[in-house]
Amino acid sequence: MSSTHEAAPILAARGLTKAHGGTRALRGAAVDLYAGEILAVTGASGSGKSTLLHCLAGIVRPDEGSVVYAGQRLDRLPEERLSELRRTEFGVVFQFGQLIPELTALDNVALPLLLAGASRETSRRASRGAAHEQAGAWLERFGVRGQEGLRPGEMSGGQAQRVALARALVTGPKVVFADEPTGALDSLASEQVMTALTHTARETGTAVLLITHDAQVAAYADREVRLRDGAVSEDATALGATR
């Protein structure tokens, strides 16, 4: 992907600051994410990567600055509109999947669909069957079809992360936020997870904001921005990912 984009970014942050107690995690960070783009955010430990992701995903409000998603100020939306947006337009994957331990893989992936269905007040039974069918198809897509009855504690780390990816993508989000999704995996599992994530995102046109400190993982992205002390230090465009 080239460094010049004609369309407006789907997500744009400017001048973000955020302090956690006395620690200034973000100091004027700015970033653009374009529709369908896979953007790696890299930087040393403590440079503010996770805080940036939380602000962009509407999980945390910045102290100052703006976050514009599809033309609306995310940082000014009331909490209920924000949570609806997170449920319908965004998907998230964290380092340790954050699957619900009591639920099977199938139920974990079906859950976002059931929540979306419940908010639309569709027939419970019909939506449950459809959600399970769709969840099964996504597990298949991520190569974990045989695992639908397993609970997270019964899966390998790589399998659990692929289930977490299926859960993040099942609702057809516009943006997936992935915070060190391979941070707890060995290199083979890490490769499988990154291949699954990037292939699917490219097929579905989902934009991905990928946090990583691993150059091999960043190489899957189209473009990289580097954070240093809470601000973007370098916009290393056009990684030229071919995967």
Ligand SMILES: Nc1ncnc2c1ncn2[C@@H]1O[C@H](COP(=O)(O)OP(=O)(O)OP(=O)(O)O)[C@@H](O)[C@H]1O
């Ligand atoms: N909830 C919190 N309470 C207090 N300090 C925090 C909190 N979250 C982050 N920080 C601090 O803010 C700074 C930025 O943290 P952040 O997690 O955003 O960085 P990071 O680049 O993602 O780091 P890492 O790669 O280690 O996960 C760090 O100094 C961190 O200790």
